[in-house]
Amino acid sequence: MTVSLSSQQIAILYPAHIAINRQNEITSIGPSLTKRAPWLRPGEKLFNHFRPTVGGPEDCNFAELAENTGTLGLAARNHSFQLLGAVLSKHDGYLLALHHLTFGDDIDLDVTDFAPGDPQLSNHLLIRVQAALIEESRDVAAELTAERQRVVDVIDRVGRMSGFLAHDLNNFLSVIALNAKRLQRSELPDERQRHRLDVIVQTAERCSEFTQGMMTLANQKSDSRLPFNLDAAMEEAAALFRSACGTKIALRMALNAKGAIVNAALNGLANSIVNLLINSRQAMPAGGTITVSTQTVRSADLDIPRATNGCDFVEISISDEGTGMPPDVLDRAFELFFSTKASGTGVGLASVRDFAEQMDGWVTINSQANVGTTVKIFLPMEEAPAIAPAPTTFELTSLSMRRVLVVDDEDYALEALAEFLEDEDYEVTTALSADDARRLMKENQFDVLVTDVIMHGVDGIDLARWAGEQQPGIPVILMSGFVPDADQLSSDWLFIRKPIDPDLLCQMIQSTKRTAG
């Protein structure tokens, strides 16, 4: 078969071609070599500028190569490029139909140096496209990381602000509740007035439950490990959990871990449960029921390696009737930043897993499409609390602890509490700051110190420590909406949550004994 090609067609098909006569002298070159190798000129000997990549010039029998369609390889003698191709016969010599032999993008070539069908062209472009996309991906990753950090910072600031607002609101509620309870004790003749008072007390208590939940969720200060009664904590946070479920969802709580104590971060647990409740709510757009349950589980009944340390566990289960997850999504459910929701961050479930593992526990998830999802958090159970919890009943050991120093920087709260205790025949001295309290304690002896924890200036914990040095053995009762860090507390101190239950406070005061100082 004979094919006839014009010079222009040859230039397009073989941009790096070289035509030679039978004396191996160059007669013409392709446009790519004109551009890349301006030192090549017609009339010059081919092998003055190139050496064969296999064998020597004597091996380059062009007639034989053309006859057998053998491969020809040439390397520029004084330049770093190579050519590869075939030899075609023409009437006055040979056409060396060559193309550039390249390695990656190490040669400064452009698209015109390649024939249209040359696979190297696509390779070169693809390498450049991929390099550009990798650079873009790095930029994107950096941007997303910065954005997530910004969101975390905003949430943190909002959380802390909510915590402070809830704390202050809780203090005001404490004042309302204390005064209302004092009025309840007086003999009101009018039944309607008594009813109104009951409404005030109950509403303040319900509102207080909510602020407790907000503080539990928002206050990072109290997010340290502390032994607590699981079911009692769950009951306390029930209002918060209900608010997380929204109006279309019924929340069912089945608390069956009565008396079980866990040593965990209370806020972290509340956060985890709220995260799971929000997930469940979003999986049930038409409404339904979410069940939150607790139970104790014996280590021997658990068939997983992590349960071999011999201790028993509590199981906190959050179960919904939502859309569930298909297996491929379920496999990645705990993966950080993985989310199938349009506005999802992919942080919720990952943070639940991290929390459980930090607490020496673990988390499991079971889900079935169109049936629902159940997430279980397992936490190790404690034998007994490390510090004295707020007791629900007290043995009345002494009625002689009458001189009480009450410290609170909120004057209405201080006034209401003092009046309440005075009604109970205590000798009450009040101080609006830790500095005032110190001055009073230097001049007077007290049987009990009752102090708020968070105050302007010196806080209640520092005051309690100082009091222990000033009047060794003095009983201390701390009051706060926040749960203080366990490592800041002395095991002798008692703690009561705000808003204050005045009867419980009286029982606590009566139960205190001055230890040997």
Added chain:
Amino acid sequence: MYGMVHRVLRQMVIDQAGPDAWHDIELKAQTGPNEMISVVVYDDALTYRIFGAVAERLELSLPEFMDKFGRFWINYTDNKAFRSILDFAGTDLVSLLRNLDRMHATVLAAMPEARVPSFKVLEEKGGKILLRYQSQRQGLTPFICGLLHGLLERFQLEGTVEVVGGEGNAIDFLVTHRQRALVT
């Protein structure tokens, strides 16, 4: 469209009107960082929503904005890793335009969901290029005008771009070009 379009848009707005302006657009177009991933394909409706919001924020008509965006696109890609692709595709305006389809064919290998347009040089003579553009998408003619102006700028040329015909999904552009006069 690919998220890269959104990233270039964002950079254009930030460069020309500041980060607050982009924040306003995010709110208006209901988009955010998750829609800025270069290699993810997003619904065209989202991209057009962002186009509309940007045009409004920059107080431009949609065609005016699209033309500016086309010019910015060339400037953006010329200053990133994409520059080596442009360099590889052609060292002068005509060869680049002739090679765009080959370049897009390769882009398809890396980004298989891309819906790339086609460009064909129908005639080229005496500083005039008759170029046929074909696309499955409608309404991008001002963007192509902007791109061609951007390319003239890239090769330090001056000239004009005008739509001279077309039918169906094909639009013909006449590009005139000459070396930019040196200012001394």
